[in-house]
Structures are given as C-alpha cells and as structure tokens.
Amino acid sequence: MPRTNYRSQTTFTVPSQGSVSLPPLRPPSPNHEVYITFPISSKIATGLHWHETHTEYLQIIQGVALVTLGDSTERYTAKSGVITIPRYTVHESRHVDLIVKEWTDPADGEKAIFFRNVVGLILDRDPAARTLQNLRTAWNLFVVFWEWDNFPRFVKMPRLWGLGNSVERGVTWAILGSAALIGRWVGVRGTYEEYGTKDDLRP
Template identity: 35%
Template sequence: MPRRPRTRRTNQDTFTRPSPAAVTYDLSERRHATIRVPPGSAWTSGPHWHVAHTEFLQVLSGTALVTLAGLDLRVEPGDDVVMVPRGVVHEWRRADVDPWRLKDSEELVVREWTEPSDGAKEVFFRNLNGLILDEAASNRSEGGSSWSGALLELELWNLFWRADNYPVVLGLGGGWIGAAATRVLMGAAVALGWVLGRPGVYDEYCAR
C-alpha cells in the first residue's frame, strides 16, 4: 500500500481527538503534558507499564479513576500526586459519572510527567496523536480498510517500543506471563516495522 503523506505538526502543541474517546493533549509545556477528557468520553490511557520511567499524575479538575497495580483510586484536585513506579501496570480515565454529583460533569484535567524528563513523553504523545489523527482523516476522505487499520496498529506498536510504553495484552496483566506476551508481540511488530519502513516515530510529528 502506498504511503499517504503525513500532516506536518512540528509547530502544533494541542491535539484534539473526537468522540467517543474524546480527549485533548496540551504539550505546550515541555516538562509535562496536560490531558483533558470531557464529560461522556470513553477515553482511557489503557493498561500499560514503563521500564525506564517513573510516571506522575496530578488531577487539576474533575475526578480520575486511576488503577495502579490492580488497585482502583479515585483522585481529585488537592489529592496527592500519584506516583507510578517503573514496571507497575497502571491505567487512568474519567471516574464513573454520578448524575447526583455536579462535579462529576466537570472536564477531567490531568497533568502528567515522567522522571527522567528526557523528552520521551512528548515524542510519544506527538506521534501517537499524529498517527491517529492522520489515519482518521484518511478514513474520512478515502474510506477505511482493515489493511490501513492493521498498519496503524503496527505503527503504534513500534511507537510503544521506542517511547517506553508497554501495553498489557490478552488481559494477562503485568505478571511475567503478561510481560512475556507483550514483549513477544512487540518484538514481532518492531521486526515487521523495520521491514516495511514503519518506525512509528516521524520528523513530521516531532517538535522543532
């Protein structure tokens, strides 16, 4: 399949994706990302872990449901910053909406950063959004296909590997079996990505 041109986003700092998993990433501050999840959005970070980075989450508005090593935490503004140690499976999203609590209808705003602060988080979010937004635009103009969807998945797995983001697969969790399954799939995707020239990280998406 011929490669479609990628949208140059080197000067873009805000990325918005539509419903049902509506989300906005603000990358204007290089040290951290600010992620906004509107009411009704099904967006989730997905369960994953990091090998080389400790992650921090600070809720600025709304209520987040943070799952950390299988434990669910409701986190609100004023609560302690959530620290996610290396190797610990975690996921975050909007907390369940309670129609009797007005604050649950607020936009969820979370500040996210990592240590070391080496730019990997920014590279990840810029390429993640660039790939997804360009694929969505292509589907609107040309119609989607299972082939293009598979190529996007391949790109994303290559990005995950390059940006220290290890997704949980097959519902296996973060034990040694789950970690092994993720690494096997990731290794196969990276090898195939190398053959097809699909590295998952592109100059067109990265900041100058």
Template identity: 30%
Template sequence: MATEASPLLSGGSGNNKRTSTANQKVFTRPLPNAVTYDLSTPDQATIRLPPGSTWTSGPHWHDTHTEFLQVIKGRAEVILGFRGPGARGSKGKGNGGRDGSAGAGGEVEEEEEDEDGEGVTVMPAVTPLDGVVIIPRGTVHEWRRSRALLSRSPQGDGEVQHEEEEELVVKEWTDPKDGQKETFFRNLNGIILDALAAEAELSRPRRGGAGQAAEQDAEGGEEDDSEGPKSWRMRTLDLELNNLFWRMDNWPLVLDRDGGWPGWMHGLATRAVLLGSVVLGKILGFKGVYGEYEAQR
C-alpha cells in the same frame, strides 16, 4: 503514558504523506474516545477528557520512567496493578502524597492479590485535593474518567455529595524528564489523526454514503464491515503503534489482566508481540517515530 501508529502509507490512496505537526502544541481527537493533549509545557502533558468520553490510557507500564499524575479538575479513576518485569522501587498504594498513602479523596479499594502476591489498587475518584499519584517504574497502571457517582465536598470537609459530570483535566509527567513524554504523545497523536484522516477520505460519498469510521477513535469502537474496507493506515494502525511503544518505553498488556497470568508472563508476551511488530515494521517501512511529528523549537 497512556492505557493509552500511523500505518504505512498506501501509494494508491492519495494519502501518501504524513501531516507535519512541527508547530502544533495541542492535539484533539473526537468522540467516543475524545481527548485533548496540550503539550505547550516541555516534559509535561495536560490531558483533557470531556464529559461522555470513554478514553482510557489502557493498562501499561514503563521500564525506565517513574510517572506522575495530578488531577487539576474533575475526577479520575486510577488503577495500579502488579509490578511488571524490571520493576524497581515500591509499588504505589494510593494517592495524595509521596509516601503513597491514600489521600482524602475517593476511597482506595484493594482487590485480590495476583499470582505474584501483588495487590491491585483501585482509586475510583481521585480529585485535585488528592495531590500527585506516583507510579513507580515497572508498575502496571491505567487511568480514565471516574465512573463513581459520588465525590467529596470541594470544601474538604469529608462530606460526600452528588456531582454533575464535568471535564477531567490531568497533568502528567515523568522522571527522568528526558523529552520522551512529548515525543511519545506527538507521534501517538500524529499517527492516529493521520489514520483517521485517511479513513475519512476513504469514507467520502464516492463509496455511496458517509462511513462511520471517521467518528471513531483508533483506540476503541467496533466498525461495520458492510461500510467497506478500512484504509491501509487504519488497518495497520496497531502495528504502527506497537513500533512507537517499543521505542518509547510504553509497554501495554497484551494478555488479559484478570486472566490470572503471572507478571513475568505478561512481560514476556508484551515484549514478544512488540518485537514481532518491530521486525514486521522494518519490512513494511514503519518506524513509530517520525520527523514530521517532531516539535520545531
């Protein structure tokens, strides 16, 4: 679930309601981290990243769900890291098959082992020919648009060729199929889009010019403090997201993955930060999951 929260609503801003998305199945967020989530199929998300998008799922793991990624169009870079706390099963070592062996597409590059003796597997250019990438429970993973300049011939003849940048389309699902995937993505997008809307409202000409915040995705991009204060929603976005992550089995790394920390330390740090966010969230009224964003069947 993507490397990868709509804050408490400020009473004086006029943005004191959440946008109902009960009948919405497709969610789109703008550049630079442009992404579209299609939730039309139950228990499955189809994620589209246009050319130029810098979106990434961010490194994270799931304690109770095995995740599956399948590239439908374009090329994806997939990184499988060490196994975090609570990991069960073998670590996926590659793409293209349920045995975890490397598929035909993009070479698998093994990096150095971490403190726990677990290697990091980098698949720089996963394509539709590579089949399904299996991510066992507890395995830290991240995916984004491929940054590789070369890819295989679509005829599958093993020849490498230059290729124009194209849209990346990835299908993502989990085992068990318990509805959590859709709930997570619905709340994730509802929260972020409401925060962006609040920021756009704050950036209206009454402040003396259009601000840049409305053009920035909540997952990245620095903002100029000279443009004025952020909306309350945007200021508390990370806190709200942490409440969502805690409730939806989505555990982001909060320590640097390349910092040499052992897996147990990553697990401890992540759980401590998210637990602290939940405690603070109870005080401020954050829940992470809201009825306004839930699908209407």
C-alpha cells in the same frame, strides 16, 4: 499514509475524545509536562500498561479520574495530590470530564514525543479506512509503544510465584518487539519527522 506536519503545533484535539497540550519542539523546552483534557463525552481509557525506564507522575487539575495501580482502582481528584507510578507498575486511567498533568523521571521529554507520534497517527488516519488500513495503523502504534517505553498488558496471568508478571511481560515484549522488527523492513517506524523525533530532544 500521507503525514501532516505537526511540528509547530502544541495542542492536538481528537474530535469528541479529548486534547493534549505539549511543550514546543523547538527550541527544546525545559518544561516536559503534558496536559491532557477529556470531555465528559469521551470514552477513552489508557488501557493497562507499564513503563520500564520512567517513573510516571499524574496530577488531577480538574475533574475525577479512576486510576488503576496494580490490582487496585481508586478515584482521584485535584485534592489527591501527585500520583506516583513506579516503573513496571501496571496502571490505567479512566476519565470523567478531566484535566490531568503528566510528567516523568527522568524528565527527558520522551513523553511529549510519544504523544506527538501517537496523536499524529490518529489524526492522519483516514476515518473511512478499511480494516487492512486500520490494522496497519494499530501496527504502527505498537511500534511507537515499543520505541517510547509504553508496554500494554495484553494478557492477565494469575500471580503464581511471580511467574505471572514474567509471562505478561514476555507476551508484550514478543508482540511489540515483533511489530518493531518487521516494521523496519517495510517502513513502519516509531517516530516520524512530521511529528517529532529523538533529534528534537537534543539542545
């Protein structure tokens, strides 16, 4: 798939779905906050997922978000303050005409590189792509998820003596890990120079 060089770009818009504003790649910014805007027509949701090396923070700037933390879903607005999402906590955000700010601890800039690669792949995808091409894009997104601490929950298990969480994580690790392992042999990577890489996080 041909890749567009988005390295100098800081705002990315997916038509009718929303936009994301990111810090510049060069020079590295001390500000690692990410701003995401969803119009009222957007049907995007993050999907249930968790992070293993980062605590995530959300703050609603405008609008309303439905945020799921574990098994509880609540409405959040700008008056709700900062939403803290601990590591390994399964969570999801659904949006209604929303602007939200996200950042992480550690504040290492990885979230911005993650978004650069995810949105870059989506924007470079051929809208008229056939099923096989769409599957390859999904495969590439799985490798990006693996590379950048974003683990989707593919199955929901009963909470039996703590085994449910272990099974859920095991399934996700098996799927993403296999995608990344096979991807190494065929050039499907978690970062692309045209979008942004770990090298861009270095001073």
